[in-house]
Amino acid sequence: MIQRPTSRPAQGAETDTAAHADIDEALRCAAARAAEAAEAPAAAGTIVDGTVERVVGDPAASCLFATAVPDGMSDGIGSRADERHEGSPETWTVVSYGAGDRRRVGLVVAGDPPDELGAARLETVALDLARAVLEAEERRRTDRLDRLLATARQVAESLDVETVLSSIVRDATTLLGADSGDILLWDRERDVLRVVAVWNFGPEIFGLELAFGDGVSTQAILAGRTIEVPDYRTYAHRARALDAYDFGAVLCAPLVVRGEAIGAINVHAHADRRTFARGADDILAAFAGHAAIAIDHARRYENEVRLAATLAEANDEMARSLTVQQRLAEQVLLGNGLDGIATVLAEHLGRRVVIQDDVHRLIAGAAPDAGEGWRELVDADADGADRRSRVERDAFAIAIRVGAEVAGHLLLSSDADLGPIDRALVDVATTGVALEFAKQRAAAEVEERLRGEAIADLLSGAYTSEEAIAARAARLGHDLSQPHDLIVIDVAPLGVAEDAMASEGDTDRLRRAFQVVRERLTGRAPRSLASQHLGSIVVLAGSSRHAADGRALADELRTALDAAIGGASATVVMGDRCRRPAEYAPAFRLARDVLDLLLRLGRRGGTVAAADIGPYGLLLRASSRDDLEAFADRALAPLIEHDRTHGGELVPTLRAYLEEDRVQRRVAARCFIHVNTVVYRVRRIEELLGVDLADPSVVFDLTLALRIRDLLAEPVATPRAPAARTDAVSRR
Numbered sequence: 001m002i003q004r005p006t007s008r009p010a011q012g013a014e015t016d017t018a019a020h021a022d023i024d025e026a027l028r029c030a031a032a033r034a035a036e037a038a039e040a041p042a043a044a045g046t047i048v049d050g051t052v053e054r055v056v057g058d059p060a061a062s063c064l065f066a067t068a069v070p071d072g073m074s075d076g077i078g079s080r081a082d083e084r085h086e087g088s089p090e091t092w093t094v095v096s097y098g099a100g101d102r103r104r105v106g107l108v109v110a111g112d113p114p115d116e117l118g119a120a121r122l123e124t125v126a127l128d129l130a131r132a133v134l135e136a137e138e139r140r141r142t143d144r145l146d147r148l149l150a151t152a153r154q155v156a157e158s159l160d161v162e163t164v165l166s167s168i169v170r171d172a173t174t175l176l177g178a179d180s181g182d183i184l185l186w187d188r189e190r191d192v193l194r195v196v197a198v199w200n201f202g203p204e205i206f207g208l209e210l211a212f213g214d215g216v217s218t219q220a221i222l223a224g225r226t227i228e229v230p231d232y233r234t235y236a237h238r239a240r241a242l243d244a245y246d247f248g249a250v251l252c253a254p255l256v257v258r259g260e261a262i263g264a265i266n267v268h269a270h271a272d273r274r275t276f277a278r279g280a281d282d283i284l285a286a287f288a289g290h291a292a293i294a295i296d297h298a299r300r301y302e303n304e305v306r307l308a309a310t311l312a313e314a315n316d317e318m319a320r321s322l323t324v325q326q327r328l329a330e331q332v333l334l335g336n337g338l339d340g341i342a343t344v345l346a347e348h349l350g351r352r353v354v355i356q357d358d359v360h361r362l363i364a365g366a367a368p369d370a371g372e373g374w375r376e377l378v379d380a381d382a383d384g385a386d387r388r389s390r391v392e393r394d395a396f397a398i399a400i401r402v403g404a405e406v407a408g409h410l411l412l413s414s415d416a417d418l419g420p421i422d423r424a425l426v427d428v429a430t431t432g433v434a435l436e437f438a439k440q441r442a443a444a445e446v447e448e449r450l451r452g453e454a455i456a457d458l459l460s461g462a463y464t465s466e467e468a469i470a471a472r473a474a475r476l477g478h479d480l481s482q483p484h485d486l487i488v489i490d491v492a493p494l495g496v497a498e499d500a501m502a503s504e505g506d507t508d509r510l511r512r513a514f515q516v517v518r519e520r521l522t523g524r525a526p527r528s529l530a531s532q533h534l535g536s537i538v539v540l541a542g543s544s545r546h547a548a549d550g551r552a553l554a555d556e557l558r559t560a561l562d563a564a565i566g567g568a569s570a571t572v573v574m575g576d577r578c579r580r581p582a583e584y585a586p587a588f589r590l591a592r593d594v595l596d597l598l599l600r601l602g603r604r605g606g607t608v609a610a611a612d613i614g615p616y617g618l619l620l621r622a623s624s625r626d627d628l629e630a631f632a633d634r635a636l637a638p639l640i641e642h643d644r645t646h647g648g649e650l651v652p653t654l655r656a657y658l659e660e661d662r663v664q665r666r667v668a669a670r671c672f673i674h675v676n677t678v679v680y681r682v683r684r685i686e687e688l689l690g691v692d693l694a695d696p697s698v699v700f701d702l703t704l705a706l707r708i709r710d711l712l713a714e715p716v717a718t719p720r721a722p723a724a725r726t727d728a729v730s731r732r
Contacts, residue, residue: 022139024056026132030107030125031057037121038093040111044129045069047104048278061092061108068094069106077119077126093119095126099133102278161298165197165291169265172287173199176251176280178267183255183291184210184217185263193217193263208241215239216252217264224261226253226281226288230274248273251280253288257296265291317421324348324425328432338436342366345429346374349422352413354378354395355433358406377411398426400433407437448531451476455531455538461585469581478529478540485550486575486584487539488591489517489557490599491565509565513537516564517557525553536595538588540578550574554607562605571598574609613707628708635705638688650688653681658703662693 027044034042035058043057045065055062077095093113096106107126114122165183173181180200184193193215195208212218219237220227229235232247248271255263265288269276324344331340338355346353346366352374355364365374377395400408410426410433418426454472456462458480463469470480491513514530514537521528527542541553554572561570575591578584587610594610639650653671657678660666664682668675682693691698 022136023133024054026129026136027054027056030105030129030132033125033128034095034107034109034122037125038109038111038114038118040109042107042109044105044107046099046133047106049102053103057108058110061110064092064110065106065108068092068108069096069104077123093122095122097126097130099130100137103133103137105129105133161294162197164294164298166199168287168291168294169197169267170199172265172284173267175287176267176276176283178251178276179270180245181265181267183263183265185255185295186212186221186261196263210239210241213237215242216250217266220252220254220264221261224254224256226251226285228252228276228281231271232268233271246271249275251276251284253281253284255288255292255295257292262292262295264288317419320348321421321425325428328425328428332432332435338364338433339366341429341432341436342374343370345425348425349412349418352377354411355400356409356411357437358408360409363408374413377413398430400430400437402434402438402441407441408433447476451529452531452533455529455540456533458581458584459533459538459588461582463581466581473529476529478527480581482527482542483577483579484529484540484542484584485553485577486587486591487541487550487554487557488573488575488588488595489513489537489539489561490535490571490595490604491537491561492569492571492599492604510535510537513561513565513570516560520557520560524556534592536592540584550577551607551609558605558607569605571595571604572607573598574607574611576610608710612710632705632708635689635701636709639685642684642688650681650685653678654685654702655706657682657685657693658699658706662699 023046027046030044031042034044041058041061043055043061043065045055045057045062046053047069052066055065075097077093091110091112093109093111094106095109096104099105105126107122107129109122113119169181169183173179181198182195182201182205183197185196186193191212192209193212194210195205198206210217215237216227216229216232216235229250229252230248232238232250233243235250245268247268249269250266252264252266254261255265265284267276267284327344328341331337331344334340342353342355342364343366346368350368352367353365354362354374354377356378357363362378365378367373396412396414398410398412399406400410410430412426454469454476458469458473463472473480491510510532514532517530517537517539521530521539521541525541529540531538539557541550551574554574558570558572573591573595576583576587578587591610594608594613597613598604598608636651639654642648643650649671653667656667656670657664660670664675664678667678671678686693689702691702693699693702
């Protein structure tokens, strides 16, 4: 279906129509005056570049106008005769004058040449006609100039590029007498031409995109000049998308900014029109220049506005950054700690924040809404492995370093869309967190040093009075008037000599072990006191009424250390329970002696009570491992061999017999056997060893041998209850 642009009244078109009407009126008046002056048929007309533009007057005279007023005729009056045109007068008079660079006006009067007075009148009429045509053309040129100047003023005054371009294409269309017009801009990245302004078109064409290469606009851009197409329907480069508009003549001028084409302006005529007035290309080029300037101004203005907005945003961000930095510094200076830093950072970043220590224990957290959403970053275990994987993928972790060591971690829920200012804030917060960790570490080191000095003095007895050392401990938050179980712990790798503890690796291992002990004590025995002393970890455990609780705590500490310190073995010695400051030094010396004995004998791992060694420790410390092993073997070898061969329980029974002061009834209860079985086994032991268990020296030797076995190897298990009564009977 053929579409035509919608007609609209236009001021420029009215101006051109008025100018043409003035010329037509001047021609009618001139033809009438010439006929009156010559008393003969007459016609008046105009010729542009040798082509008749318009003729008014007597039909016969009008037919002669094209041949009677040649373009090269000089100004003035003349007469001619012609017999070639049947029905035309044989002679006529011609008066012609130039009316501008390209236009001439003329009068044709049929009949014989006029007299002198008549000729003068005809010249007067011709001159008046020339003046009237020149005035009409001048008015039209003035109107066009005014329109161009108005367009230029609008370009200079307005920053609304859409309105300015619409005005330009409207003025160009109306001033050139076209039916429609448009402006297209070249998108170099996408290589398309897009319609950005139209006049006398339906809304469907606005925003239309043409591939660069289609249409006259591309050719004008490539040529860098105005191009006129007489009939767009037959144009070789026409854009097929515009076929429905049935264009005839099309005039196109490129928009050029600083030597670079950015688009084109087009004016279109209906299919029944094949040309534009002379000079139209220059006028359209002028409008194209205005459009290019308007677009360039608009782009510069947009860039300035964008730059201003960017600078304003940067200033706002800088002000916000300074405010946040000040608040972060206040958190550190005012002692609000890591909770305050996390709160400020979460509020200004709009992200959940979590602070952890070097082993990823939770220290502080905050959310933008002051809620508990930050816990999702660390509470992954509650929802299983899938949740844990998601948290690890989404969270953004930053290592907090104090010196060369990692002191903790700062977690953000995400680092997406973090701008340079926000990243700078994170850096500032990281520094603040590092300062807090350094403060805490310094405070902990001071407290630890004071605690270590107090414990060292307590364990060595280097204090002026019990009241003085109790007061020092009280200032550290500990009450020495309450009973404490003394525990000494040694941590060393398996198979490494004792002096290896002095190495740097063992120092780190001891420090890590000390942290494990303190963590376990925090939850298990919060009233306990721990310190590193003489290469060991000393624990003053707040005790309960039951001694078994102290032994259970010692076992828990050893288990935790074995699990945390890979490839190492923890040896724990339970000292005596201390109820007053004066009891700590001897208890520590005894526990330390037992620990040294165990290490010297190569016994690492396990938990040993110092009371179990008792006075035997004096003898054991004076002998070598080989001597002790030889003594134990000589004393117990027959029993050990008997139990190995017959699956007996003589060694455990001997242990119970000696530890229960040789009371047969208590031994039977302890071993879950009958008293008669105890009597039988005691006799069998005496037979195999060739001794009398009533002899105190024999009791001493055998007890010492059992203690040696306990120190050199895993303790021998206590006797098991018999599977059935018949077993005990059969052994008897």
